Amino acid sequence: QCKAKLTGPIETTQCDYETLESVISPLHTSLHSLARTSFFKHLKIDLLRECPFWESNGFCVLRDCAVTTVDEQDIPPKWRAECLGRLNRPPQDELRKSFPGCYYRDSDFCVLDDEESKGGEYVDLTLNPERFTGYAGSAANSVWAAIYQENCFGLSEADLRSTMEEGDIDQDLLTTSSHGISPADLSSLVLSPLAKQAHDAEKDLCLEKKVYYRIISGLHASISTQLCFHNLDQRTGEWKPSLQCFTDRVASHPERLQYMYFNTVLLLRAISRAERYLSAYDFNTGGVQDENASTTRLVREVIDRAKVVGQFDETQLFQGEAKTLKEEFKAHFRNVTRIMDCVGCDKCRLWGKIQTSGVGTALKILFELDDAAFDPVANPNLLLRSEVVTLFNTLHQFSESLMAVDEFRLIWAQNEESS
Numbered sequence: 001q002c003k004a005k006l007t008g009p010i011e012t013t014q015c016d017y018e019t020l021e022s023v024i025s026p027l028h029t030s031l032h033s034l035a036r037t038s039f040f041k042h043l044k045i046d047l048l049r050e051c052p053f054w055e056s057n058g059f060c061v062l063r064d065c066a067v068t069t070v071d072e073q074d075i076p077p078k079w080r081a082e083c084l085g086r087l088n089r090p091p092q093d094e095l096r097k098s099f100p101g102c103y104y105r106d107s108d109f110c111v112l113d114d115e116e117s118k119g120g121e122y123v124d125l126t127l128n129p130e131r132f133t134g135y136a137g138s139a140a141n142s143v144w145a146a147i148y149q150e151n152c153f154g155l156s157e158a159d160l161r162s163t164m165e166e167g168d169i170d171q172d173l174l175t176t177s178s179h180g181i182s183p184a185d186l187s188s189l190v191l192s193p194l195a196k197q198a199h200d201a202e203k204d205l206c207l208e209k210k211v212y213y214r215i216i217s218g219l220h221a222s223i224s225t226q227l228c229f230h231n232l233d234q235r236t237g238e239w240k241p242s243l244q245c246f247t248d249r250v251a252s253h254p255e256r257l258q259y260m261y262f263n264t265v266l267l268l269r270a271i272s273r274a275e276r277y278l279s280a281y282d283f284n285t286g287g288v289q290d291e292n293a294s295t296t297r298l299v300r301e302v303i304d305r306a307k308v309v310g311q312f313d314e315t316q317l318f319q320g321e322a323k324t325l326k327e328e329f330k331a332h333f334r335n336v337t338r339i340m341d342c343v344g345c346d347k348c349r350l351w352g353k354i355q356t357s358g359v360g361t362a363l364k365i366l367f368e369l370d371d372a373a374f375d376p377v378a379n380p381n382l383l384l385r386s387e388v389v390t391l392f393n394t395l396h397q398f399s400e401s402l403m404a405v406d407e408f409r410l411i412w413a414q415n416e417e418s419s
């Protein structure tokens with residue numbers, strides 16, 4: 001499975017694997033440099049919010065779970081709290097709805113932290129790479145189970161009952177909203193029946209649910225790829241790729257690999273659609289002039305590649321009867337972003353929040369805004385800085401994963417030769 005290259009169209013997109021593969025290396029080079037610029041590597045994020053769904057457990061005690069934060073003095077002066085306080089923005093209440101302890105705007109698919117929120121600390125993402133942390137067991141499995149459960153939107157009571165009659169899915173769990181889930185319910189359930197149910201939806205149900213499942217499964221696969229590539233050999237203490245880990249978690253399920261490509265195309269399409277707005281965006285950090293110019297140039301490079309391979313037709317979704325699914329889709333995706341506060345390992349929580357926010361921003365760009373909205377003069381505050389930062393960083397993480405897949409193919413070929 002490691003050897004096989006995927007070929008042909010990436011399902012439900014207008015792009016094929018070969019086209020994406022042909023640009024992934026130069027795209028990754030641009031994104032990798034972009035992720036190291038001052039604008040994109042600094043993000044204010046609140047990692048201390050309480051899990052809104054159950055009492056969090058399983059906090060990770062390994063050193064690799066910890067996040068290194070930066071002192072406010074070390075971030076560009078423009079974003080320091082006292083300067084943001086002086087900005088002339090519409091009052092938060094006009095824009096925001098609230099969940100307990102967090103906020104969203106009606107157009108948002110995710111619950112966001114932004115620079116003006118009270119809590120949170122600045123993080124330099126380059127000092128906190130996504131990699132193996134040792135966060136595992138029932139705590140981690142429960143979070144994934146809760147995330148997959150959010151794919152059950154749009155199912156009627158009758159659908160649920162018939163699904164339950166067919167399989168051994170915990171009745172209480174399926175009929176309770178996420179707010180009522182306890183970790184014990186989730187771990188006793190084990191993930192597979194829900195993941196299976198969601199996967200069956202992939203075959204039988206509507207396009208919207210397929211897309212939802214692909215997004216989540218692709219994100220899960222990308223996280224798995226990162227932790228298998230930047231893996232700690234616990235016998236030798238050496239950091240190196242683990243082919244076995246990648247084979248077990250991703251390569252032996254080819255559809256998971258496909259969904260990583262799917263997410264990449266979705267993110268590229270969002271960037272391409274928002275070209276007008278992003279081209280005029282101010283990436284100035286008030287720092288070194290050269291760096292500001294190179295950030296703008298790198299964003300341009302990514303947009304230009306996105307225009308070639310970001311071939312996803314968002315107009316196929318939420319049409320006709322499926323229009324009613326959009327609000328549910330949005331509400332469930334928001335729940336996924338809130339579930340991130342239940343992740344008991346800070347570094348995993350950091351990247352979980354970034355990537356669900358990045359995908360949420362892409363969904364907002366694709367499904368919530370019309371073309372006129374991208375006019376940067378009429379709509380200068382369309383996207384928060386945190387939305388722009390997470391959108392590009394998420395694409396960077398997916399491009400890292402696709403590059404890692406290539407490395408795993410090489411390692412596999414070398415192992416074959418030597419055996």
Ligand code: FAD
Pocket residue numbers: 130131132133134135136137140141143144191192195216217218220221223224227249256340343347348349351352
């Ligand atoms: P899990 O990955 O926990 O998966 C549970 C079950 O889900 C599997 O048994 C399988 O049935 C199903 N499944 C697995 N992958 C897929 C897929 N792609 N699509 C559909 N179904 C699938 N660990 C780290 O070391 N570093 C990190 O940065 C990190 N980040 C995380 C971020 C989040 C948001 C979460 C919830 C967990 C994170 N973890 C991280 C933990 C990691 O994802 C695993 O949960 C952990 O390694 C235990 O793996 P597992 O083998 O038990 O299976």
